[in-house]
Amino acid sequence: MSAQVFMDALGEVNVKYVEEVLTYQCPAKRGQSRAWLKGCVAAGLALFLSASIVLATNTQARAAFIGWIKETYETLFVYRFEGDANSSTEPVVYRPTWLPDGYSEFLVNDTGTSTMVAYTNEAGKILRFRYIRSSDETDWFADTTNVTIKRTRVNGNEAELFLSTDADTASGIMWSTKDDTAFLISAFLDEGDLIRVAESVANQQVLDEPKEYELAWIPEGYSEFKTIEQDGGLTVLYKNEVGKRLRFSSIHNPNTIEWYIDTANTIQSEVQINGFPADLFTATDDETASIVMWIDSNENVAFYVSAFLSEEDLMRAAESVYN
């Protein structure tokens, strides 16, 4: 079939397709994004290019793939989402939790599905952090001029590192996670610092809204009677019919907290609670509560359980912590 035949037929399509073009309004949020982009270009923020092909360009292979894929088009490295967009509407706020000294946030642009945060230091160097959640019809382009491409990993996820070979071009790193969030960081940093920033990216909401922990098991006869929120943590008090108390505390970011334990009438020992080293203070008389305390280093949360219980029951209660 010749192109002329096709063009003739295209001229015969329903007028609604013509009308659609004539009346098309581009999404406002993209307009904002472009305005921001221009600002960044004006600020001298460099993008980067690549010429590597990560996923085969075979159409059938791509059709079966859902998620972020990478392909090349002419001289462009393209990072795009294939498949249904993530239907989750829960807001997720990611931020790097580590930045090189001197960098501070100066611009945030959030379009709902795509977020960009720009940081700058005293020298005016810009660090750009961007993420997007499995948005359909989204392409990221990278400029390969003066850049060396390297494969690496960010917290176990495959990543592309774009290392600049000249002082005026930013280096960058792109990666995506299992929940189909894609990340991009560009900055005038060396490889080590760039990866360190990337690996520090965390869900800010998780940090801002700490998990609430509870005891899945408490001895028979005990019931909750008071909850106290303080110092970034939560304390739940239980008591039984005879007024004996059981205290359970969970403190986030425990490096800001100091707990003082009266070791009188206790025997101290080291135990393990759910795989974490713990200090057990076993009471030697009936008037003293036993205590166990430990830090979940994965979640950076400190736990404290004290009660008038046997060592076995105290440990059982401690090991039942869940969120």
Added chain:
Amino acid sequence: MEDEKIIDLFFARSESAISALDAKYGKVCHKISYNILNNRLDAEECVSDAYLGTWNAIPPQRPNPLLAFVCVLVRRYSIMRHRANTAMKRNSSYDIVISELEHCLKHPDDVEKSMETKTLARMIEEFLDTLTKENRVIFMSRYWFSDSNKEIAARTGLTENNVAVRLNRIRKQLREYLAEREVLV
């Protein structure tokens, strides 16, 4: 002036109907024609022919939307002029989009199937319906309006690179779509 009033002028056989039409939609019409012909004089003539065609069609027709109706006529007259004007240098936007599609649609063995234009048009409509609205606008902008990637980027809010990649992708989809229906053997 609202489309309804312009159409009323046509119904009243008022000569100001064409002036009103040109005042409102002349720019769009000239652009479509110029994209195809790359010649302002030829484009002006084709737009005038399209206005005359509109004059002849209304009444009895009362096209809604009016602009799309006139655009169809402009494109049709412009393509006819383009084909007739064999001496013209092939450097218009239309020539470029034609060459893109030839590359996309031409089979290496040069096997060509004849097909009625209207049948193919329905097939193209079905293909257009498989696209997202944005991709449909990009495709139509490029191949119906012969717009440049830069113009499409401005219309859609995408970058030129993004538009180029999208078009490349849509052409591949089109080729596969037509091949599955044995339009391309």
